[in-house]
Amino acid sequence: MKSGSNLEKVLLAGHFAVTAELGPPMSASGDEVKRKMEILRGSADAYNITDCQTAVVRLSSIASAIMLVQGGMEPVMQMTTRDRNRIAIQADILGAAAFGIKNCLCIAGDHQKFGAAGKLKGHPHAKNVYDVDSIQLVAILKKMRDEGRQEGGDPIEHPPKLFIGAAWTPMGDPMEFRVVRLAKKVAAGADFIQTQGIYDVKLFAEIMKKVRNLGLHEKTAILAGIIVPKNAGMLRYMNTSVAGVRVPEELIARFPKAAKKDDPPSVKKEIAAKTRETALAITVELIEQCREIEGVRGVHIQAIEAEEMVPEIVKRAGLLLRPKVA
Amino acid sequence: MIVANEKPLAEVFGYIKNYRRVLILGCGECVTVCHVGGEKEVAILAQALRLKALNEAKEIEFLENTVRRQCENEFVDPILAKLDGIDAILSLACGVGVNHIADRHGTIPVFPGVNTVFFGTCEEHGVWAERCAGCGTCILHLTGGICPVARCAKSILNGPCGGTKDGKCEISTPEHPVDCAWYLIVERMKRLGTLDHLSEIIPPKDWSSARDGGPRRRVREDLRLAKIEKVK
Numbered sequence: 001m002k003s004g005s006n007l008e009k010v011l012l013a014g015h016f017a018v019t020a021e022l023g024p025p026m027s028a029s030g031d032e033v034k035r036k037m038e039i040l041r042g043s044a045d046a047y048n049i050t051d052c053q054t055a056v057v058r059l060s061s062i063a064s065a066i067m068l069v070q071g072g073m074e075p076v077m078q079m080t081t082r083d084r085n086r087i088a089i090q091a092d093i094l095g096a097a098a099f100g101i102k103n104c105l106c107i108a109g110d111h112q113k114f115g116a117a118g119k120l121k122g123h124p125h126a127k128n129v130y131d132v133d134s135i136q137l138v139a140i141l142k143k144m145r146d147e148g149r150q151e152g153g154d155p156i157e158h159p160p161k162l163f164i165g166a167a168w169t170p171m172g173d174p175m176e177f178r179v180v181r182l183a184k185k186v187a188a189g190a191d192f193i194q195t196q197g198i199y200d201v202k203l204f205a206e207i208m209k210k211v212r213n214l215g216l217h218e219k220t221a222i223l224a225g226i227i228v229p230k231n232a233g234m235l236r237y238m239n240t241s242v243a244g245v246r247v248p249e250e251l252i253a254r255f256p257k258a259a260k261k262d263d264p265p266s267v268k269k270e271i272a273a274k275t276r277e278t279a280l281a282i283t284v285e286l287i288e289q290c291r292e293i294e295g296v297r298g299v300h301i302q303a304i305e306a307e308e309m310v311p312e313i314v315k316r317a318g319l320l321l322r323p324k325v326a
Numbered sequence: 327m328i329v330a331n332e333k334p335l336a337e338v339f340g341y342i343k344n345y346r347r348v349l350i351l352g353c354g355e356c357v358t359v360c361h362v363g364g365e366k367e368v369a370i371l372a373q374a375l376r377l378k379a380l381n382e383a384k385e386i387e388f389l390e391n392t393v394r395r396q397c398e399n400e401f402v403d404p405i406l407a408k409l410d411g412i413d414a415i416l417s418l419a420c421g422v423g424v425n426h427i428a429d430r431h432g433t434i435p436v437f438p439g440v441n442t443v444f445f446g447t448c449e450e451h452g453v454w455a456e457r458c459a460g461c462g463t464c465i466l467h468l469t470g471g472i473c474p475v476a477r478c479a480k481s482i483l484n485g486p487c488g489g490t491k492d493g494k495c496e497i498s499t500p501e502h503p504v505d506c507a508w509y510l511i512v513e514r515m516k517r518l519g520t521l522d523h524l525s526e527i528i529p530p531k532d533w534s535s536a537r538d539g540g541p542r543r544r545v546r547e548d549l550r551l552a553k554i555e556k557v558k
Contacts, residue, residue: 108488
């Protein structure tokens with residue numbers, strides 16, 4: 001056992017793991033974190049806390065993750081290399097470990113110019129750090145845990161016990177290199193992988209064949225990324241604008257047409273209900289289809305600003321009774 | 327070359343509007359090649375500032391000169407030795423030139439007439455693009471000759487990140503297209519037949535050779551004049 005985290009135990013015991021995302025608020029409201037915690041409680045084995053996602057200032061991932069630990073839930077603390085150099089990263093990791101945080105997802109993070117894809121002001125004028133990249137971050141955490149050494153070489157008397165995660169965009173450009181990049185993350189020490197949102201399951205299954213040929217699925221636990229599609233517009237946007245996300249047209253076509261401004265309230269209500277039902281149905285199908293792919297050991301569910309959908313999704317997918325592993 | 331951009335006229339005028347005799351000093355190297363600070367641009371800026379001064383009812387005399395290289399004593403010292411009645415210098419050299427004058431002359435203020443932006447290449451007439459970050463530890467042998475430090479928005483050494491789309495960076499827009507450096511690296515190494523080299527993890531970079539290690543200085547003892555004198 002590397003970390004003793006619940007996520008690690010669930011995977012070690014051979015269960016199909018479920019993680020779900022919790023996005024901290026753009027405010028100092030600990031109550032908002034707690035509200036989302038109560039919505040999600042019991043739906044997953046661990047909960048990803050995003051780290052200033054889309055380069056927008058939010059209640060920090062480390063503080064939110066501590067709130068989860070104190071509330072009896074297990075966080076996967078996400079950490080970007082955008083905002084911290086290797087000194088701050090390691091200091092935060094030691095601090096997080098001291099508070100009982102055992103899972104960390106290592107990512108580069110969206111560039112600060114990204115600023116919520118133009119929906120918010122963000123901080124496009126900020127200086128970024130990128131002292132290390134996500135693969136180097138994985139290796140640093142592994143060195144801290146396994147060798148009891150800081151990146152610079154100084155000893156760590158009480159090394160942090162970590163279950164180290166990394167992200168993977170299997171359908172990103174250039175696609176033929178993406179499996180190589182996954183292999184690099186695994187070689188660096190990624191214990192688990194959470195993928196970019198999968199909608200084109202057939203293509204993902206093809207890519208997973210290459211992953212199995214390299215035996216990567218045995219060296220790391222791959223959790224397929226499931227981004228809950230809220231409506232056709234969101235799917236269309238993701239298909240055209242989100243890197244590494246490919247959405248088959250037939251999925252988009254399953255959603256009802258958006259309500260018009262002058263539709264009567266009853267029609268609007270009906271469309272909203274149908275849209276939600278379609279979203280739930282598609283999400284559950286995606287989970288089931290990914291589950292059938294050999295080498296997929298769990299799912300990572302992201303219901304962005306729609307956390308309340310997660311328990312229903314997990315229930316319908318037959319995954320609600322999360323395993324209790326000692 | 328070092329590439330620079332024009333500063334807005336009003337901003338430049340604001341620096342020097344309270345001086346009486348201003349020398350606009352161009353440089354014959356990079357800023358001449360990138361059409362921002364050579365003899366021609368000195369003349370154009372001087373005319374524009376004269377008009378601006380007229381409009382603002384300011385009596386300012388603008389003198390023009392362009393030296394071969396504003397970053398070397400040999401070319402700059404003769405100019406600094408005869409600054410009769412000049413009370414400010416507006417340098418159209420890169421930031422190196424401005425610093426050089428500030429270091430060499432104790433009493434005359436010097437102002438930047440351009441914004442220095444990067445070390446780059448001329449992609450086509452009128453288009454310049456960054457190619458080197460001057461990080462002090464070149465890794466181009468590992469990346470097919472294409473620099474991720476300078477050309478990846480995140481300076482990622484084990485890319486590409488998840489933000490690549492159609493060969494473009496996640497910060498790319500139709501108005502300001504940005505190639506994904508790692509897409510270029512992968513494609514180039516594929517053509518070179520060296521793609522397998524990218525399976526190796528590049529470890530965290532030693533940034534101490536870059537600006538992060540403090541201001542940099544290079545000393546070649548064998549070339550220093552004192553040493554050469556001694557040998558004689």
